[in-house]
Amino acid sequence: MKKYAFAASAATIALAVSGQAFAQESDAFSTALADGAVTELAPVTVTTPLRRPTTVLQSTSTVTVITEDDIEKSAAPDLPSLLKRYPGVNITTNGGQGATSSIVLRGASASQTLVLIDGMRVASATSGTAYISNIPLSSIARVEIVEGAHSAEWGADAIGGVVNIITKDGSTCENGASVCTTVETGVTYPWGGYGTVSTRGVSNSGVNFNIGLSLLGTEGYDFTTADNSVHEDGRDGFLQGAFNFALSKDFLWGRLYTSGLYVRSNPHFDSAPYADWMTGETVYGANEADQTNAAFKVGAEVDHSDTWSSVFELYSAFDYQKNFRDGHPEADTHYDTNRYGLSASTTKEIQAGAALNTFTLGAEAYRETVDSSVEYTETARDVAAVYGQYGLELDALTFNAGLRYDYDEQFGDAVTYNVGLGYELVEGLTARASFSTGFNAPTFNDLYWAYDGSYVGNPDLEAETSKNWEVGLNWAPTDTAAIDLVYYENRIDDMIAYVSDPVTYIGTMENIDKAKVSGVRATYSQMLFDDRLGLDFGFEYRLPKDETDDVYIANQNRLKLTAEASYAATEKLNLNAGIEYVGSRWTNADNIEYTNYAQYQLGAYTLVNLSAIYAIDETANVKFAVENLFDEEYQTAYGYKAPGTTVTLAYRRTF
Template sequence: MKYLSFALCLFLCTCVSAQNTLHGVVLDDQGVGIPYASVLVADSGDGSVAEYDGRFTIPEYPVGTLLRISAVGFAGKEVAVGAINPLEIKLEPTAATLADVVVTGTMRSASRSSSPVPVEVFTAKYFKANPTPSVFESLQTVNGVRPQLNCSVCNTGDIHINGLEGPYTMVLIDGMPIVSGLSTVYGLTGIPQSLIERVEIVKGPASTLYGSEAVGGLINIITKSPENAPRISADIMASGWGEINTDLGYKTKIGNATSLLGVNYFNYQNPIDNNGDDFTDLTLQDRISVFNKWSLDRKSGRALTIAGRYLYEDRFGGQLDWNRGDRGGNEVYGESIYTNRWETFGTYELPTKANLTLQFSANGHYQNSVYGETIYNASQQVGFLQLTHQKEIGTHNLLLGGAYRYTRYNDDTPATREVSEISLPGLFVQDEWRLNEFNTLLGGLRYDHNSVHGSILTPRLNYKWSSQNLLNTVRLSVGNGYRVANVFTEDHAALTGARDLVFADELLPEKSWNVNLNYVRKHFARNGAVWTFDASTWYTHFSNRILPDYETNPNQIIYANLDGRAVSQGVSLTTDVSFRGGASVNVGLNVQDVFTVKEGVRERQLLTETYSGVWRLGIPWLERQITFDYTGNVYGPLDLPLLGEMDDRPADSGWFSTQNLQVTKTFSNGMEVYGGVKNLLNYTPPANSIARAFDPFDEDVDFNPDGTVIPTPTNPNALTFDPTYVFASNQGRRVFLGWRVSL
């Protein structure tokens, strides 16, 4: 009896001791607490929600209890409670969280939250909510970024960031300056969407690291690494207008190398004229692009990648009765562009004790085009080489680099009598100094020597502060950007007759100074929702704008720096909410003022919106594996280019919006079928956007000796044929259907 009583007491004590309160903490892979992670007891459904530092408590737990831990952005985990108290649990980030690693702001891998430079990241999943056949169109749902059509006939365009025109935005592929000059117009199409990992965007000058053209902003398209890409992928989409877009991907391993092959094919051959101007509403296109990226598995573990792409496009817009026999003639108007383009780029980490990385890129762009009876043939070759060295010294992370860029350009317009060749070597240094756990200071300086403009210095300074709980972040950026203007552009195709190219003075490179203040607030709700608020205000001052003068002397084109200034300023607000059930909301607002001042006269920049908004709403129906996506944008009035005081077309665009709805069904094998409606409101610009579309060769237009138009009874508003009065696509509402699979 004595032993039985002892055993009973021991059993009761054990039970009591095993029912003590459990203390624990939920950490990410960096050892940082995960705010408001869910910790549930598997059998009962009871549990706890972690505090902002990841710590939690569960009262009266028995040893052996199975806990289920989950948090938004992390893979769930099950843990059996043992005798260890407190309990430490680590969760692995999901692919969505891993995509938060950025390289664009500082040219080194860093988490987005720790980067002193504000970088916006958009994953491939974000763009799937509104699938498009090109990167150019995909960016229409990014706050502060607007794809701008520049021609109603050929539908070419560029990308505006915070109201700044396309030439002030630098576009990179895997960190290499692939898209520039001529390819700014045509190079943003044909990049296989299925091979894009993410897109990183920096708003404001980035010339300290990336040199010329990174004046107003930077877009870096990151492609998938061959190792992480699916074995086979396919994405095929068709629209009710007859557009067909096909993306194919294939990965294979050969020896110690992994190859990722991608093919994009886009075809549209269905001329439509819904606005009745006898011109195509959407250009006919036949485009193929082949992309191949290799990654070698080296014994040292260092990176070695090389990639290449080839693109061919046949594009046409014009009068409906045009055929190839009319190309370059003056009977039927058409704009026909043949584009051949090749690219190669790569990264090689040298087998040295020092952390040295060699990057290179080269591309050739060849264009054979006609605009009515004006022939425009052009070629451009760009070579780029860069060597960087990274080294950590205490709390300093140093980046040293040298770069060389060579550009060769030639066309057959009267403005280009000799081949243009520009040599651009440069050196840069950057120091990221971690003052303490919550404060980081980054400084940088770049020196370039342009073969035309001489020496150029571009400094930058960035400061980041984070609150103790890491939920609040403030970034202050001050930087300088510059652009060596390429005066040989496609605009010269409009010139007739022989003109001499004259530089009034020694041209100075265009420069900008930018101040940007960014605030990010994260909130983790106890219901599992994650809310992010991102606000920025900026001021950018431009000097030395290079503008052509066609009027002073009819036999000359005179180039000179603008005797004045240009300004871009505004406020941007973005909010993201992700709910535990998978629903998400993204809303962005942008208010900006972009203008030039010359001789005391202030003029608002044409084709630049004052107000804009974007949104994306995703709602999953988990039981049916169906997702509903509603995306759209809205723009405030844009001042439009009129042909004179007698032009009776509206001087501004008014408010306009394009909205899209999509439904996606996911099957158990991962295959997806999607479809919906684009441009729900069926918005299109005015039918008279092309001035005198009935007289594209100005046969019934009378001119004064100075080139001005004479009003006549048949032309009372003194207009000429003009396709540049454009701000939105003429493509109206259409349905679309697609299928994608990834194995």
């Protein structure tokens, strides 16, 4: 760990490099390192908001960036625990490590939030959600979170926003060598441990590479509450192995690259046996799974000139889940998704006087296939799209616009667009506004589930659609402070909801609901004491309303407060502390107190997290971290206990 690892600039704070993520950043700030040197930081570049490299302010969107340094300093043992401490992000988990988790942005559902790995969509085509618990922190270089509808850039499922998880590449070695190997091992409570090894660098032939392996295991705890109908006594453990790689090489004409992530795990969960209501026989369901997730791509970037480049990519991603119970083969089920895709885009910059015009044209296509123990009337679908984006930079003005056409052989076509405007009112104070549309494709479960006696899919479903607008201000009053404030509204139409026939009680899905999610989100960051102390605060209040029935959307919190402090106590010791408060939320769509429900609301909770990193020398450190210091008892999903106190002690060394 470098001795200035916790000294951060206001720009870096604004992008969540030292704790609480900020939505925007100013053009550049200078930072005073612990040794007194001053380094000018260039604007941080992101690719997710407009599907091309821009600074955060140029994107005119609300953006959060989580860096590799953030991950290292965090007390979080897994990806869901890391993401949930950021404003605008809502995480629901059915237990601890390895449990099913979902991510929600701006009150949209998990299937309305697009999750990518290195720009590749990885969600299950049957459930419509990504298994984020199976993406190890050890493989992640950064996470870009973009809020609001972004279907004009990425297509289906980007109603609430996009989470792009970017894996590690062959970045510069910490010890200054051309090639280095980093080893980390740790123990955790509840009892478990992990080990990672990665080698990265640049070969003599100019190949930039990274290869990583990780293994994690924990005995876990009993995930479910006693009143949960699936409750079984006993701990729910988790075992995970992962491999990731990245290779690239620069040429005079451009760059060739490839990357991949493969993860396999064995999560345990509760599924209590029950008596069949007709026969009285005991029915056993699966209580553990083999979960496999992977994403691979190969690409080429061609530089036609200094102002014109094109990108071509092929990718494959899959989500395999096999559920089983030892000794009961009748409980076996599997849900496998395969996705194969290709994309091409070209970007041209044209300078016209003081105006910089950027044009992007692109096309992509992918095929989804499903193989399952459950019968589906259709098992494949093809999707194709073309899109265009335009950007203008003229003095204090930034303008973005985009248009996309998607064709899905299952539900037809969709046209989406985005418009964004930013203007620097005075030095350091920038106003922004944007409007965008989105859509969410129905899942295979929604569409094609064959009749099983109680439920049948509806092949006539249409896509859910949305309109999102936001206005915001970003202000850097000094070189060591930054403030961001945004108000947003997201309207969702034709929401897919479960309905049941009043006579036959046979259920299906229909487009019937409307929702409106509005909210205000604010963040503030400040560096003090010669940049030794960094403070970050976040606030979000939102109203997730089902307008069809004029009630709050179930399982959506309305208030979230966060605070982070990062302190360079000495040149070797760095301390971090964080507090997260989440308000209460309804567990039922009617927002009423059911007498037969043990809980009709999930209560508010407050979490305190701590971490300390001590640099033994320039190449080695030890880390002590505690998540949920005061062992707060809380739930993010009804009937499932969230993790209690989690302690990690780790050692890391780079050779």
